Amino acid sequence: MVKNMKLITHWAAIAILAMLASGCATNTSEMDTIRSLAEQAIAQSERASAQAANAEAKADQAMKAANEAQQCCLENSEKIDRAFERTMAK
Structure with a gap:
């Protein structure tokens, strides 16, 4: 499970880096916002x-x-059974 989470991260x-590199973000402000969101997602x-x-x-x-x-x-049950059997054998 932990391995899957790391893989997803x-x-x-x-x-996100591919989106940034492909020019989806047109200005520095958008890139900073996306980077911040990515960092938050990774931390989470x-x-x-x-x-x-x-x-x-x-x-x-x-x-x-x-x-x-x-x-x-199970061990206690076996002990009780043995004690009962000994009692009944007398």
């Missing part, structure tokens, strides 16, 4: 990418904790 920057994309990476790391931690809890639950 780079392509957006390339597209980088923040989103960082947030996505953070969310992914937290999701990984949550998955690990859930797997550990599941394993513990």
Whole structure:
């Protein structure tokens, strides 16, 4: 996901630079405005990418904790079953 965000950011920057180079902006003021918008878009994309990476790391931690809890639950169930079987065998 983070890789996709970076790729989108780079392509957006390339597209904006291509527009600037092709003469879509006719004066310095328009070029400065477009450049500013491009910089804002890139900064916003980088923040989103960082947030996505953070969310992914937290999701990984949550998955690990859930797997550990599941394993513990299974082990406890097995212990209870063995204790019950021993009780019933007497």
